[in-house]
Amino acid sequence: MAINEIYQYSLVNALMSGVSDSGITVSQLIEKGNQGLGTFVRMDGELLLLDGTVYQLQAEGKIRVAEPDDQIPYAAATHFRSQQTVTVKLENKESIDAVLDRFNDHASNLFMSYRVEGRFSRLKCRTVKGQEYDGQPLSELGKKQFVAEYRDVEGTIVGFRSPAAWQGFFVAGEHMHFIDGERKIGGHVLELQADEEVAMGIATVNNVHIELPTSDRFNAAKMSTDDVGLKSVEG
Numbered sequence: 458m459a460i461n462e463i464y465q466y467s468l469v470n471a472l473m474s475g476v477s478d479s480g481i482t483v484s485q486l487i488e489k490g491n492q493g494l495g496t497f498v499r500m501d502g503e504l505l506l507l508d509g510t511v512y513q514l515q516a517e518g519k520i521r522v523a524e525p526d527d528q529i530p531y532a533a534a535t536h537f538r539s540q541q542t543v544t545v546k547l548e549n550k551e552s553i554d555a556v557l558d559r560f561n562d563h564a565s566n567l568f569m570s571y572r573v574e575g576r577f578s579r580l581k582c583r584t585v586k587g588q589e590y591d592g593q594p595l596s597e598l599g600k601k602q603f604v605a606e607y608r609d610v611e612g613t614i615v616g617f618r619s620p621a622a623w624q625g626f627f628v629a630g631e632h633m634h635f636i637d638g639e640r641k642i643g644g645h646v647l648e649l650q651a652d653e654e655v656a657m658g659i660a661t662v663n664n665v666h667i668e669l670p671t672s673d674r675f676n677a678a679k680m681s682t683d684d685v686g687l688k689s690v691e692g
């Protein structure tokens with residue numbers, strides 16, 4: 458994959474249908490990019506790829522560095538190189554959209570990737586707890602996710618913005634994962650606020666490569682786009 462192209466394995470719709478029993482390995486993913494996000498087999502926690510290291514952000518706030526053979530049923534990754542870095546204060550999650558629009562207001566139908574570094578006044582993160590039974594859909598797991606709120610934490614957010622029409626392939630709109638500088642806390646970002654200036658590196662992406670699973674599970678899944686369900690679990 459070239460700089461600032463997106464590689465994605467599987468579809469968010471497959472997770473929504475509970476397809477998460479297998480996937481590519483950690484060592485395969487880090488060949489596709491140095492920054493990204495996703496989840497693990499049986500949706501056991503959030504995945505964050507940062508500078509070539511894959512972290513598993515598990516429920517109840519535990520973090521581990523993933524093993525090379527760990528399997529990933531869904532992930533998006535990029536060889537990130539920022540085209541512009543801006544220093545900004547962020548009132549809330551929507552402020553990210555405003556910054557991206559200022560960078561390129563013609564990118565509403567393109568993908569964007571970004572990385573935000575600095576001190577966050579407030580962060581609300583969730584970590585998915587993992588399937589309680591085989592094939593349990595993500596929409597159901599969303600009701601039992603672990604949610605934590607952090608104040609005054611320093612760290613990095615890795616994110617993608619996908620055009621609305623790609624809902625179900627990707628998460629439409631913003632999708633971002635956070636990890637702190639000490640690699641102790643993190644998760645899928647639900648809310649954020651940065652009263653001090655943080656550094657935000659931004660790139661526009663117009664090349665996307667999607668690899669689909671060939672597993673029996675994926676082939677048997679009945680997939681459709683559940684916009685309401687997706688917004689409730691990935692919003």
Ligand SMILES: [Zn+2]
Nearest residue numbers: 503633634645
């Ligand atoms: Zn996520």
